[in-house]
Amino acid sequence: MQNPTIAIIGPGRAGSALGRALHGAGYAIAAIFARRPERGQLLAAELGARLTRTPEGALDLADLTILAVPDDVIGPLAGDLAGAQCAGAGRAVVHLSGAQDRTPLLPLQQAGLRTGVFHAVQTFKTGADTVRNIPGTLFGIDADEPLAGALQAMAIALGGEPFDLRGVDRARYHAAAVFVANYPITLLAEARRLMEQSGVSAPTAQRALVQLLRGTLNNLNGGDPEDALTGPAVRGDGRTIQRHLAVLRDDPELQQLYRRLADRTLALAVKSGRLTQVQADGLRTTLLEAI
Numbered sequence: 001m002q003n004p005t006i007a008i009i010g011p012g013r014a015g016s017a018l019g020r021a022l023h024g025a026g027y028a029i030a031a032i033f034a035r036r037p038e039r040g041q042l043l044a045a046e047l048g049a050r051l052t053r054t055p056e057g058a059l060d061l062a063d064l065t066i067l068a069v070p071d072d073v074i075g076p077l078a079g080d081l082a083g084a085q086c087a088g089a090g091r092a093v094v095h096l097s098g099a100q101d102r103t104p105l106l107p108l109q110q111a112g113l114r115t116g117v118f119h120a121v122q123t124f125k126t127g128a129d130t131v132r133n134i135p136g137t138l139f140g141i142d143a144d145e146p147l148a149g150a151l152q153a154m155a156i157a158l159g160g161e162p163f164d165l166r167g168v169d170r171a172r173y174h175a176a177a178v179f180v181a182n183y184p185i186t187l188l189a190e191a192r193r194l195m196e197q198s199g200v201s202a203p204t205a206q207r208a209l210v211q212l213l214r215g216t217l218n219n220l221n222g223g224d225p226e227d228a229l230t231g232p233a234v235r236g237d238g239r240t241i242q243r244h245l246a247v248l249r250d251d252p253e254l255q256q257l258y259r260r261l262a263d264r265t266l267a268l269a270v271k272s273g274r275l276t277q278v279q280a281d282g283l284r285t286t287l288l289e290a291i
């Protein structure tokens, strides 16, 4: 089966990364629409795509259009596209959001287009090298045949792995992704601040903590979270936890966050079999006493 030609509306972080990866996988990127043309020009030249003046102009040039816009823009944009006099019937449009199902694309479906969701369970930042994150990525797909098959083939061509998103509670699913993709960054920022306060220089703290995070990811590879667990909670080192909570007294919110995370970590430690329920309950008392 021939690869569909692709249009990208919104060449931001995800749109640019997917555009580059699809181009690299042999897909023709027929068109790009950027609401600020200067932001799409270089990418269009790099991928051999036409930079169109309107979103419907991009849709008209491709078999499959990717709406790579912010989640809240998908619905209004789909409404505009459905209202525009474009040669849409029979073509396909997907969005990239993990937090939404096909509902915001309903106007396009009613206009005779096939619609779907192509969600990379991955994180993309600005810049050309973020495309390196794509191989190995799992892609959640919500579409009917024949679009579903085309999207599965696309995920595989990108070096990824497709899975079925139909019937999945998107808010819950996406909250899970945010926990892993975004909040570790927030925790790292807090950790760096703490380490700097402890007397370690900022560049050393940054390198030390990122390297630590890499080690944590290595430990996780292929196993359950509880098997990768190290640290005072799973060791049962209550006094160490008390000392942590004591120095965090000057930042009650962070102290509270630490306490809540320690509480969940104790449950995980029991699950790992390295801590008994009685030991965990004893440490929980320590957590409460230290507040």
Ligand SMILES: NC(=O)c1ccc[n+]([C@@H]2O[C@H](COP(=O)([O-])OP(=O)(O)OC[C@H]3O[C@@H](n4cnc5c(N)ncnc54)[C@H](OP(=O)(O)O)[C@@H]3O)[C@@H](O)[C@H]2O)c1
Pocket (backbone or CB within 6 Å): 009, 010, 011, 012, 013, 014, 015, 034, 035, 036, 039, 067, 068, 069, 070, 071, 073, 077, 095, 096, 097, 098, 099, 119, 120, 121, 122, 123, 124, 125
């Ligand atoms: N980034 C990720 O890690 C990631 C991962 C998986 C899925 N996603 C999904 O991918 C989608 C895009 O996210 P992103 O992170 O790539 O966002 P982003 O970097 O902010 O890019 C959004 C793009 O949409 C354009 N845009 C914004 N409002 C628009 C409008 N009203 N009309 C037309 N274009 C508009 C932006 O143009 P300007 O440059 O002019 O603002 C930009 O090109 C979202 O649905 C997100 O959930 C993202």
